[in-house]
Amino acid sequence: xxxxxxxxxxxxxxxxxxxxxxxxxxxxxxxxxxxxxxxxxxxxxxxxxxxxxxxxxxxxxxxxxxxxxxxxxxxxxxxxxxxxxxxxxxxxxxxxxxxxxxxxxxxxxxxxxxxxxxxxxxxxxxxxxxxxxxxxxxxxxxxxxxxxxxxxxxxxxxxxxxxxxxxxxxxxxxxxxxxxxxxxxxxxxxxxxxxxxxxxxxxxxxxxxxxxxxxxxxxxxxxxxxxxxxxxxxxxxxxxxxxxxxxxxxxxxxxxxxxxxxxxxxxxxxxxxxxxxxxxxxxxxxxxxxxxxxxxxxxxxxxxxxxxxxxxxxxxxxxxxxxxxxxxxxxxxxxxxxxxxxxxxxxxxxxxxxxxxxxxxxxxxxxxxxxxxxxxx
Amino acid sequence: xxxxxxxxxxxxxxxxxxxxxxxxxxxxxxxxxxxxxxxxxxxxxxxxxxxxxxxxxxxxxxxxxxxxxxxxxxxxxxxxxxxxxxxxxxxxxxxxxxxxxxxxxxxxxxxxxxxxxxxxxxxxxxxxxxxxxxxxxxxxxxxxxxxxxxxxxxxxxxxxxxxxxxxxxxxxxxxxxxxxxxxxxxxxxxxxxxxxxxxxxxxxxxxxxxxxxxxxxxxxxxxxxxxxxxxxxxxxxxxxxxxxxxxxxxxxxxxxxxxxxxxxxxxxxxxxxxxxxxxxxxxxxxxxxxxxxxxxxxxxxxxxxxxxxxxxxxxxxxxxxxxxxxxxxxxxxxxxxxxxxxxxxxxxxxxxxxxxxxxxxxxxxxxxxxxxxxxxx
Numbered sequence: 001x002x003x004x005x006x007x008x009x010x011x012x013x014x015x016x017x018x019x020x021x022x023x024x025x026x027x028x029x030x031x032x033x034x035x036x037x038x039x040x041x042x043x044x045x046x047x048x049x050x051x052x053x054x055x056x057x058x059x060x061x062x063x064x065x066x067x068x069x070x071x072x073x074x075x076x077x078x079x080x081x082x083x084x085x086x087x088x089x090x091x092x093x094x095x096x097x098x099x100x101x102x103x104x105x106x107x108x109x110x111x112x113x114x115x116x117x118x119x120x121x122x123x124x125x126x127x128x129x130x131x132x133x134x135x136x137x138x139x140x141x142x143x144x145x146x147x148x149x150x151x152x153x154x155x156x157x158x159x160x161x162x163x164x165x166x167x168x169x170x171x172x173x174x175x176x177x178x179x180x181x182x183x184x185x186x187x188x189x190x191x192x193x194x195x196x197x198x199x200x201x202x203x204x205x206x207x208x209x210x211x212x213x214x215x216x217x218x219x220x221x222x223x224x225x226x227x228x229x230x231x232x233x234x235x236x237x238x239x240x241x242x243x244x245x246x247x248x249x250x251x252x253x254x255x256x257x258x259x260x261x262x263x264x265x266x267x268x269x270x271x272x273x274x275x276x277x278x279x280x281x282x283x284x285x286x287x288x289x290x291x292x293x294x295x296x297x298x299x300x301x302x303x304x305x306x307x308x309x310x311x312x313x314x315x316x317x318x319x320x321x322x323x324x325x326x327x328x329x330x331x332x333x334x335x336x337x338x339x340x341x342x343x344x345x346x347x348x349x350x351x352x353x354x355x356x357x358x359x360x361x362x363x364x365x366x367x368x369x370x371x372x373x374x375x376x377x
Numbered sequence: 378x379x380x381x382x383x384x385x386x387x388x389x390x391x392x393x394x395x396x397x398x399x400x401x402x403x404x405x406x407x408x409x410x411x412x413x414x415x416x417x418x419x420x421x422x423x424x425x426x427x428x429x430x431x432x433x434x435x436x437x438x439x440x441x442x443x444x445x446x447x448x449x450x451x452x453x454x455x456x457x458x459x460x461x462x463x464x465x466x467x468x469x470x471x472x473x474x475x476x477x478x479x480x481x482x483x484x485x486x487x488x489x490x491x492x493x494x495x496x497x498x499x500x501x502x503x504x505x506x507x508x509x510x511x512x513x514x515x516x517x518x519x520x521x522x523x524x525x526x527x528x529x530x531x532x533x534x535x536x537x538x539x540x541x542x543x544x545x546x547x548x549x550x551x552x553x554x555x556x557x558x559x560x561x562x563x564x565x566x567x568x569x570x571x572x573x574x575x576x577x578x579x580x581x582x583x584x585x586x587x588x589x590x591x592x593x594x595x596x597x598x599x600x601x602x603x604x605x606x607x608x609x610x611x612x613x614x615x616x617x618x619x620x621x622x623x624x625x626x627x628x629x630x631x632x633x634x635x636x637x638x639x640x641x642x643x644x645x646x647x648x649x650x651x652x653x654x655x656x657x658x659x660x661x662x663x664x665x666x667x668x669x670x671x672x673x674x675x676x677x678x679x680x681x682x683x684x685x686x687x688x689x690x691x692x693x694x695x696x697x698x699x700x701x702x703x704x705x706x707x708x709x710x711x712x713x714x715x716x717x718x719x720x721x722x723x724x725x726x727x728x729x730x731x732x733x734x735x736x737x738x739x740x741x742x743x744x745x746x747x748x749x750x751x752x753x754x
Binding site: 016018019025026036038039040041043044048052058059075076077079083110111115202204210211237238254255257259261266269343 | 420
C-alpha cells in the first residue's frame with residue numbers, strides 16, 4: 001500500500017452498538033466517566049494534572065482501604081499491574097509460591113518464571129478456595145519470598161478468604177501478593193486490615209472505568225524489598241522505583257501518563273466515594289443474590305458453592321444439551337447483552353456473568369434473567 | 378483512613394484548563410478523537426470491536442508506510458512500545474548496538490541491558506545525527522543482532538536520516554530497530570522503503586490522540602527472530618508472540634485491550650487518512666518553517682542545524698540571562714500555552730516546542746510567537 005493510495009472512505013465513522021456489558025469486564029462505564037474521558041488534555045507535568053494525580057492517589061487509598069503511600073495507577077491494564085507486582089518483587093532465584101485455583105493463578109506462575117523465580121504452585125479445583133492450612137504446609141516445605149494468590153478469580157467466580165492466610169504468610173516472613181482485579185470496589189479488599197503487602201487491580205471491573213489503568217499498592221515490607229533489590233527491576237516501563245518518583249514529590253519524568261484515562265479514573269473514584277464503599281459492597285451483594293435466586297428459578301446451577309461465591313462475577317453451569325456459544329450469540333444479537341463463556345478448564349462448561357460497578361443494578365439483573373429465560377427455551 | 382471517613386466533597390469535579398499544547402507531547406487532541414474517547418464501550422472480543430481492530434491495523438500500516446502483518450497498538454504508552462521492541466528482539470547475551478545522541482537513545486541502552494543484552498553505544502553530541510560510516514565502523518568492531526536508533530529525538534529536535542544506515546545494518550545481518558515516536562504521522566518514516574525491521578511510536582504526538590497506546594510494526598526478519606527465540610520473551614504483558622494471536626485470526630485472549638483508547642486511535646488515524654500523509658507531512662514542515670523564521674525574528678537561535686532539524690519538535694536555545702522556567706511559567710499562566718524545558722544534557726539550555734498533529738497550525742505558531750515575544754521583553 002503506498003502512502004497516497006488508502007481509500008479513506010473505507011473507514012466508516014464509529015457507530016458503537018449499545019451493549020449491556022454483563023461479562024467479566026469491561027463493565028458498564030458511568031456516563032460521567034465517559035465525559036471525563038473526553039475532557040480536554042493538559043500536559044503530564046501540568047500543575048493541574050499533578051493535583052488530579054494526588055487526589056486520585058488519595059481516592060485509590062480509600063478503595064484499597066490502605067494508607068500506603070505508594071498507591072498509583074500503572075499505565076496499562078490490570079495485567080500490566082499484575083506484571084508490575086511480580087517484576088518489582090521478584091529477582092532471579094527468588095522462591096515464589098503461587099496458589100492456583102483458576103486461570104489467573106497460572107498467569108502469575110508464568111510471569112514469575114519470566115522474572116527468574118523458582119516457582120512452586122499449590123492447586124485447588126477451579127471454583128474452590130484454599131484453606132490456611134494448605135498454604136502453611138506449602139510454606140513449611142518451600143520457604144518463599146513471595147506468596148501469590150487471587151482474591152477474586154474472574155475465571156471461576158470464587159472469592160478467596162485472605163485474613164488467616166495473610167497471618168501465616170507473615171509468620172513465614174513472606175510477602176503477600178494479592179490479585180484484586182475483580183474485587184476492588186465491589187468487595188472489601190482491606191489491604192491494611194488483612195495485611196496485604198502488594199495488591200493490584202484493573203479499572204474496567206468494579207471501578208467502572210474503561211480498561212487502560214491498573215491500580216497497585218505496596219505496603220512498607222514490599223517497598224523495603226523493592227529498595228533492597230540486588231538487581232534493577234527487569235522491566236523498565238513497570239519499574240516502581242522510577243514510577244514512584246513521578247508520582248512522588250520529585251515528579252521526575254519517566255513516561256507520559258495516559259492523561260485522559262487518569263481523568264476518567266479520578267471521576268470513577270469520585271463516584272465510588274460518593275456512594276461510599278460499604279454501600280457499594282452491599283449493592284453488589286444484593287444484586288448478586290437477586291441473580292443467584294433468578295438463575296435458580298431458571299433451573300440453572302451456580303458453579304461455586306454459595307459460601308465462596310463472588311458477588312461480582314458468577315459462573316453458571318451450562319445445562320446438558322445446550323450450546324453455550326449459541327445462547328451468548330442470541331443474547332448479544334437479540335438483546336445487546338454481553339456475557340462470557342468459560343475460560344481455560346471451564347471453557348464450554350460455564351457462562352460467566354459479571355455484575356460489577358455500574359453494571360450491578362436491579363434492572364440489569366432483571367433484564368438479563370428474562371432474556372436468558374427466553375434464550376434457553 | 379477508614380472506608381467510611383473519606384470526605385467525598387474534597388474531590389472537586391474536573392475543570393480542566395484550556396491549554397494549548399505546544400510541548401513535546403501530548404499534543405492537541407482533535408475534537409473528533411475526544412468524542413471517540415467518550416463513545417460507549419463494547420467488550421474486547423465483541424465482533425464490532427474486532428472489526429475496529431482490523432481497520433485500525435490497516436490504518437496503522439498506512440501511517441507506518443508498510444505492509445507488515447504484525448502492526449498493532451501496544452496497550453501502553455510509547456515507552457511501553459519501545460520496551461516491547463527491545464523485550465521481543467533481545468535475549469540474554471545478544472549484542473545490541475545503540476546510537477545515542479539524546480535522551481531516548483540512553484533509554485534504549487537501559488532497557489536492552491535489563492533484558493540481558495551486551496550493549497555497545499556510539500555517541501554524537503545532543504542535536505547532531507549519525508553518519509552511515511560511524512554505524513558501519515561500529516558494526517565492524519561489534520557485530521550486533523540489533524541496531525537501535527532514534528529517528529526523531531524528542532530531547533534534541535534532530536531528525537536522523539535512515540536509508541543509508543538501514544543498508545549497512547542489513548549488510549551486517551543485523552536488525553534495524555527505530556524509534557519513530559515523534560515522527561510517525563508528522564514526517565515520513567517509510568518502514569518498508571527504508572527497510573526498518575522494528576519501528577514503534579506513541580499516539581500522543583503526531584497522531585494527536587491521548588497518550589495510552591504505542592503503535593509498533595515488525596517486518597519479516599523481526600518476526601523470524603521473534604519466532605526463533607530460545608527463551609520466552611522476558612516480559613509477559615508485552616510478549617508479541619501472544620499479542621499477535623489476539624490481533625490475529627485466533628483472537629486468543631491475552632489481556633483486555635484499552636478499548637476506548639483504541640476507538641480514539643481509530644478516529645485519529647481516519648483523520649490522518651482524510652488529510653493524506655503527504656499533505657500532512659507538508660503541513661508539519663510548512664508550520665515548522667514559519668516557527669523557525671519567527672524565532673529568528675525574535676533573535677532566538679535554534680539548537681539544531683537547519684538540515685537536520687525536526688519539523689515536529691524544535692529546540693530553541695535559551696538566551697543568556699533569561700530564566701527559562703520563568704518564561705514557560707508565564708506562557709502557561711498568561712496564555713495557557715505549554716512548551717517544555719530541556720531534558721537531560723539540555724536541561725536549562727533550551728526550550729522544546731512541539732508542532733505535532735493537530736497542534737501544527739498557522740494560528741498556533743502565530744500565537745506562540747507573539748506570546749513568546751511578550752514574555753521575553
